[in-house]
Amino acid sequence: MTERTAEELRAAAAGFDIPGDFIDAIPYGTGHINETYLATFSQAGTMVRYTIQRLNSSIFKDPRALMENVLRVTSHSRRRLIEAHDPDASRKALTPVAAKDGGYVHFAADGGAWRSYLFVERTHTVDVVDGEAAAFEAARAFARFQALLADIPGGRLYETIPNFHNTPTRYEAFHAAVKADAVGRAASAAPEIEFALSMEKDAGRIVSLMQSGEMPERATHNDTKINNVLLDDATGEGICVIDLDTLMPGSALYDFGDMVRSATLNMAEDSKDWRNAICRPEIFKALARGFLSGGDFLTPCEKANMTFGGALMTLECGVRFLADYLDGDHYFRTARPEHNLDRCRTQFALVRSILAQHDDLQGFVESL
Numbered sequence: 339m340t341e342r343t344a345e346e347l348r349a350a351a352a353g354f355d356i357p358g359d360f361i362d363a364i365p366y367g368t369g370h371i372n373e374t375y376l377a378t379f380s381q382a383g384t385m386v387r388y389t390i391q392r393l394n395s396s397i398f399k400d401p402r403a404l405m406e407n408v409l410r411v412t413s414h415s416r417r418r419l420i421e422a423h424d425p426d427a428s429r430k431a432l433t434p435v436a437a438k439d440g441g442y443v444h445f446a447a448d449g450g451a452w453r454s455y456l457f458v459e460r461t462h463t464v465d466v467v468d469g470e471a472a473a474f475e476a477a478r479a480f481a482r483f484q485a486l487l488a489d490i491p492g493g494r495l496y497e498t499i500p501n502f503h504n505t506p507t508r509y510e511a512f513h514a515a516v517k518a519d520a521v522g523r524a525a526s527a528a529p530e531i532e533f534a535l536s537m538e539k540d541a542g543r544i545v546s547l548m549q550s551g552e553m554p555e556r557a558t559h560n561d562t563k564i565n566n567v568l569l570d571d572a573t574g575e576g577i578c579v580i581d582l583d584t585l586m587p588g589s590a591l592y593d594f595g596d597m598v599r600s601a602t603l604n605m606a607e608d609s610k611d612w613r614n615a616i617c618r619p620e621i622f623k624a625l626a627r628g629f630l631s632g633g634d635f636l637t638p639c640e641k642a643n644m645t646f647g648g649a650l651m652t653l654e655c656g657v658r659f660l661a662d663y664l665d666g667d668h669y670f671r672t673a674r675p676e677h678n679l680d681r682c683r684t685q686f687a688l689v690r691s692i693l694a695q696h697d698d699l700q701g702f703v704e705s706l
């Protein structure tokens with residue numbers, strides 16, 4: 339991660355309307371896009387923690403509009419929790435912190451956009467799911483979140499990244515990257531390029547179903563990676579959905595699919611052991627149970643494509659990692675030259691494994 343000086347972090351934290359005395363801010367989490375820090379303040383002697391995050395400005399072009407989406411959704415969640423007299427509402431919905439100059443984005447002297455949330459205490463995230471319980475809990479939390487978005491007031495959400503899950507558009511970028519071969523890496527990724535090309539024919543299915551009106555557009559999260567839900571330390575319950583930067587119009591299958599991508603894999607997303615990567619069927623089934631128990635809102639067409647959605651979101655992400663590898667690693671944070679290629683390889687192995695088990699997995703979905 340980019341090294342920020344202690345002074346930069348102190349100045350960023352000072353941009354928010356946080357009472358008390360700044361103690362420190364340390365790097366936090368394993369996200370690929372933004373920079374996240376855990377900031378501690380002493381409030382009359384009690385330590386209170388916040389996240390402060392520097393948004394990736396080459397990816398998020400309009401941070402104010404992004405935070406408007408976030409505010410609309412977090413306020414709606416909080417209202418619902420308070421109506422239900424939930425005594426734990428501030429752990430179950432993110433609480434954005436106002437910036438001192440107005441709004442919810444603080445612009446640093448170098449132009450960088452920062453935002454802050456209350457840190458949700460006594461929770462954890464997992465990068466590799468360790469059992470069915472965590473998968474079920476995460477899926478139920480994402481489904482509840484999506485059910486809640488169904489009646490968010492105020493019209494369509496702002497598109498923070500246009501065509502984010504438009505797989506054919508992702509393929510166009512991939513083709514351009516292969517053609518340009520900007521850093522001379524295409525030869526080292528020949529088998530992956532070949533696999534991506536062999537899978538292109540089905541890439542447009544979800545987009546087409548939405549365009550024809552057979553599948554509904556919804557307000558969706560779009561980045562339902564397993565480490566984007568906070569699990570309660572004591573009970574393991576999925577209590578708070580986070581990483582709201584890609585809240586946008588989308589398909590329910592983007593959300594179910596990205597959970598399948600990130601939770602069923604039997605190893606880390608960037609594992610060098612990608613030859614042994616598989617989709618764990620028991621985890622897939624726990625996700626399906628959790629997602630379908632979190633809200634009874636899926637249409638028959640959505641349900642019929644849940645397993646396909648898992649394969650497609652995994653393929654799309656693999657294609658994105660591959661394109662970034664070929665482009666010279668400009669999008670995802672990397673720590674080694676083959677990082678994006680290794681990520682692509684786990685994803686493609688996972689696609690193969692999901693498709694090999696498709697009928698069994700989809701049969702399970704239909705039985706629920």
Ligand code: ADP
Nearest residue numbers: 367369370371372374455456457458463565581
């Ligand atoms: P990125 O977009 O880089 O993935 P996230 O918003 O997902 O950033 O934050 C990165 C990590 O920080 C999360 O996976 C989670 O572990 C932790 N985190 C983020 N926000 C909070 C919060 N409000 N409370 C507790 N943990 C948080």
Ligand code: GN1
Nearest residue numbers: 368369370371372561563581584655
């Ligand atoms: C990024 O920000 P993070 O790490 O939760 C990416 C997702 C990818 C994921 C792959 C805005 O998610 O789309 O699926 O990496 N987020 C963005 O790990 O591009």
Ligand code: MG
Nearest residue numbers: 369565566581
């Ligand atoms: Mg994240």
